[in-house]
């Protein structure tokens with residue numbers, strides 16, 4: 001029986017080209033600052049690396065992974081993007097999503113699991129008007145691991161005190177959010193944005 005629903009954040013609970021653009025700009029800024037290049041050089045280098053990684057891994061990789069390839073620690077990247085912009089300033093309350101989550105919460109525990117950092121995650125959830133609804137908010141700092149590492153999903157299930165098959169992972173990136181969740185026995189549900197999250201769930205996988 002399903003007991004908990006775990007949501008990815010970016011691209012799942014909100015979609016915002018402005019926020020994605022800000023994360024890209026923050027990544028260029030971070031690389032330029034640490035490697036002492038111009039922002040234009042940083043952009044070229046990072047986008048080239050992301051293309052390479054996409055070919056190797058078979059899916060578009062976030063800036064976090066591209067920066068790690070250049071030896072820039074995740075903690076440093078988070079520190080820089082937190083200072084660079086406030087993701088919440090680009091978002092508005094999503095009343096429709098709030099209603100859907102309130103309905104789901106009547107039957108299930110609900111949680112967030114994101115590779116994003118705690119501060120940007122809270123800014124985003126607060127701006128969307130849904131921060132108080134979640135029973136658990138797992139960010140990068142929760143386990144110091146990033147999806148698609150299956151260990152992070154095992155850790156979440158353990159923290160919830162549930163069996164994998166009692167948990168449903170909802171995410172927008174199949175390879176990052178859903179493949180590893182399915183691998184450890186969780187149920188999965190793919191969405192391409194908050195408007196695709198249903199308020200009742202029939203799960204058959």
Ligand SMILES: [Mg+2]
Nearest residue numbers: 008010011172
């Ligand atoms: Mg996502």
